[in-house]
Amino acid sequence: MKFSRAGIAAGVFVVLCGACGSGGGRNVRASDTATGAAHEHHAPHGGTLVELGEEAAHLELVLDSAAGSLTAYPLDGEAEQSVRVRAARIDIQLSVAGERLRPLALMAVASPLTGDTEQESAEYRASLELLKGAASVSGTIDSVAVRGVGYHDVVFTCHARPPG
Ligand SMILES: [Zn+2]
Numbered sequence: 276m277k278f279s280r281a282g283i284a285a286g287v288f289v290v291l292c293g294a295c296g297s298g299g300g301r302n303v304r305a306s307d308t309a310t311g312a313a314h315e316h317h318a319p320h321g322g323t324l325v326e327l328g329e330e331a332a333h334l335e336l337v338l339d340s341a342a343g344s345l346t347a348y349p350l351d352g353e354a355e356q357s358v359r360v361r362a363a364r365i366d367i368q369l370s371v372a373g374e375r376l377r378p379l380a381l382m383a384v385a386s387p388l389t390g391d392t393e394q395e396s397a398e399y400r401a402s403l404e405l406l407k408g409a410a411s412v413s414g415t416i417d418s419v420a421v422r423g424v425g426y427h428d429v430v431f432t433c434h435a436r437p438p439g
Pocket residue numbers: 292314316324326330333354
C-alpha cells in the first residue's frame with residue numbers, strides 16, 4: 276500500500292487495525308505487548324477499523340462496492356459501542372484504485388429509530404459511482420471529533436466488504 280505521508284499532522288498517532296490493517300490478520304503493537312493487552316477488535320459492521328488516537332476511539336469504514344457507497348461508523352475504544360458524533364459531515368480525501376486523492380464528504384445519516392439526525396449521528400455515508408466495483412480505497416480522514424477529542428489527517432485503507 277502506498278500513501279502520501281505529507282498530510283499527516285505531527286503528533287497524530289495513526290495505526291490501522293482490524294482485518295485490513297496489514298494485509299489481513301490483526302495488528303499487535305509493541306505497547307500492547309508491554310501491557311499484555313491483545314489488540315484485537317471485531318468490526319461490528321464487517322468493515323475496516325481505523326484507530327483514532329491510541330485506542331481512544333475507532334472509525335469503522337465499510338466499502339460496499341455493490342452499492343457504490345462508503346460508510347463510516349464512529350466507535351468507542353473497544354470498537355464495540357457506537358458513538359454519536361456532533362457533525363453534519365465527515366470530510367475525507369479518497370483514492371480509489373490508487374488514483375489521485377479527491378475530496379469526499381460522508382454525510383450524517385438520520386434515523387428515527389436510533390435518534391440520529393443530520394446534525395448528530397453515529398453513521399456517515401457517501402455514494403460515488405467510482406466506488407462501484409472498487410476492491411479497496413485509501414486516503415485520509417480530514418478531521419473527526421469523537422467524545423470531544425479531535426483527530427486529524429488519519430490515514431486509512433479499506434477493502435470492500437465481502438458479499439453476504
Ligand atoms: Zn483498535
